[in-house]
Amino acid sequence: MLPEEPPEEPEHWKEIIKDFNDAIMPGITHWHSPQFHAFYPTGNSYASIVGNILSDGLAVVGFSWMASPACTELEVITMNWLGKLLGLPEEFLNCSSGPGGGVIQGSASEATLVGLLVAKDKTIRMHQKDNPDLDGDMFKPKLVAYTSDQCNSSVEKAGLLGSMKMRLLKADSDGRLRGDTLAKAMEEDRAQGLIPCYVVANLGTTGTCAFDPLDELGPVCSEANVWLHVDAAYAGAAFMCPEYRHLMKDIEYADSIVVNAHKWMPVNFDCSAMWVKNGYDIMRAFDVQRIYLDDMKNNMKIPDYRHWQMPLGRRFRSLKLWTVMRIYGAEGLRKHIRTQISLALHFAKLVRADDRFLVEPEPCMGLVCFRLKDGDMITKQLLDNLTKKKKVFMVAGSFRTRYVIRFVICSRLTTENDVNYSWSKIKEEADIIYADKVHTKPQIPAINQILSREICEKSK
């Protein structure tokens, strides 16, 4: 629908907006439709868009304090604000007396990789201190990272990108990585001469929103002197509401935490909020000097953020976090989270009232996983049919080797009526499938077993 060659002469906005409507809009998957229930949400609000317009208008690159002092300073302030709002321990904040602080990364993927690279650097330095002749290069292949088999793909990818073996340990039947599983894995590796280096705990897994118990994993990491990174990309936003903070009990054990403000808060991508307990660890790992970057100061209270991230360049991203936190206020943000959770519970109630369906596991945050009792094959058929009809968008997950459909409250515009509508479409489709099936009942158990195995293989 668009030409293959770039335009030689300037064009008018009218033509561009016409093409936007005719050629772009029909190809959009509408993440902010009230019937979008796939993946996890991505943030969007007028407050955030205006913040971004201000940022784009200024168009400064804030790699160092001097390159635009306000860009660094507002990031320090808003990251402290957000940390306080989430109830993070003070040691993670830049306003504490220690070397902790927050930084905005582009994505949780980036934050997890940053954590891994810093853990690698720190572990090598630690061992070289005890053994000055140690060859860092020969030592690196011995380092091991751990997470659960329920982790987001980006965690596994961090291992791939950071050249560190990433063991995906078996979660328990509730999707949680347990302390004894981690301790045992570390012990096995140590017995083989390997060195535990990095652990990623998941607070709100992508598949079923399970929470790893930090009160079990924390002490194991602490005793082994291993970097504990907490991936709370989606669910972390709920810690704004005190009633959910028990889910991050013992967060004090963490060395770094990531919460995507651009996921469940109404902040546009990209705004991945990361806190570390010791900023010097990052700076030591990432500092590369140049004469043209030489400026007049460098201290922890006003960080040069280029040493806190992988790239050199960075936008003024804290502006949108600032406008959102001020326009909504803490109470507005909490209300957003609570509304979305109550909508998810409303959906679960609807599903449970239909005895062909099963909700499993217990709904958590804005996520409800459900399936047809008659098995994986028919559940998959239900999802495939709904996807083809494009009225409701959901994706698959797996729970205890069973194929489930993930239903997430994503849009901040979703109302109870919208949830009722989505459910009516799901129910309608189930009715059609069951009507078709009357004459051809399949051998469900056998097929299920084959499919379950397939799912397990794929999700590894």
Next chain:
Amino acid sequence: MLPEEPPEEPEHWKEIIKDFNDAIMPGITHWHSPQFHAFYPTGNSYASIVGNILSDGLAVVGFSWMASPACTELEVITMNWLGKLLGLPEEFLNCSSGPGGGVIQGSASEATLVGLLVAKDKTIRMHQKDNPDLDGDMFKPKLVAYTSDQCNSSVEKAGLLGSMKMRLLKADSDGRLRGDTLAKAMEEDRAQGLIPCYVVANLGTTGTCAFDPLDELGPVCSEANVWLHVDAAYAGAAFMCPEYRHLMKDIEYADSIVVNAHKWMPVNFDCSAMWVKNGYDIMRAFDVQRIYLDDMKNNMKIPDYRHWQMPLGRRFRSLKLWTVMRIYGAEGLRKHIRTQISLALHFAKLVRADDRFLVEPEPCMGLVCFRLKDGDMITKQLLDNLTKKKKVFMVAGSFRTRYVIRFVICSRLTTENDVNYSWSKIKEEADIIYADKVHTKPQIPAINQILSREICEKSK
């Protein structure tokens, strides 16, 4: 100036805009002031801002084709447009019959690191093919990357982040990495059992905008079967003008190229345009599957861009590239580049007319390096004084171990009058320094020698 605690209740835009003006604006380093001549430019235009507003309004996450088809498809189209505009060989484009294609990365830092990680993966697979028992982990520490000592800090950092030894080879007296230097370094390493893996050639170094000769480096890489990445972050935009394409002669040897559309084109950060000759190389290195990411297709013509980058998430960044290319047209973009180059030449003329100053090396693109003939110390003093007065902003560089001041035409709003004004400020400051010096002439040569050594150490 801003409160330490986040606001509990919603606030009004009026208050936010007031704080924006009172607390943020005074702390801004104005990258788009016509007197901003530091670093290299960063893009900014109304066309780009509107593109971003459209992107923020849609707020889709385009990690796979299905997650928003138009987001992937417009990126393919605009990257083909830009590739054609720059005169890149067809094999780098997605519209060729081969597996080449473009992708928008967040920064050149990211692109360079992506190149390095893919080169590592490819080299290991290549060697494992010949030797199936080869232990990839033990093999990795033997891999070596090469670039010139004039590379951007992000290139050195890519080695650090990607755990690969990055040798900064000595550039010639014009700041160019020569073919024989590279060949010799590879030979030395091979003699020690190491394996050359990745080369970053710089087309337009950050220090002095020097161009590495691809016609020398290309054949060396090709013969050694080593991945050649071309960092043309700033100067690459000039290839839109045919009269500068000789500077990328033999680009056919490259495996990947990066040009920051957000640097010298009026596109807002972040929009780092990267092309690769073989997209399968990236996909093989970066593919991590999950059931919830499972969708219906995967082919090279419509890539799932999550396999082309480090993070999972990605914004709809091609919209701003699209609006800029259409609002300016190719002729508007070429005019922008040519105007900026002519302004740089105008500045060089002004400097040369003052016999206290020296322009060195020859001006290139929008960059003019200059110094006082009386030495490094006095040149540094000139820059320090100007920086303190905050009327003109420039940063230091070094050329042939001498301290130079880098003057870059950055803002797209800069006119000849603005350049005259900047020069008048520089001249004024030089007058003041020389007036002060009349009675206290320093021992210039000795001090210079000390300082030069310091600069050399620092810039390593």
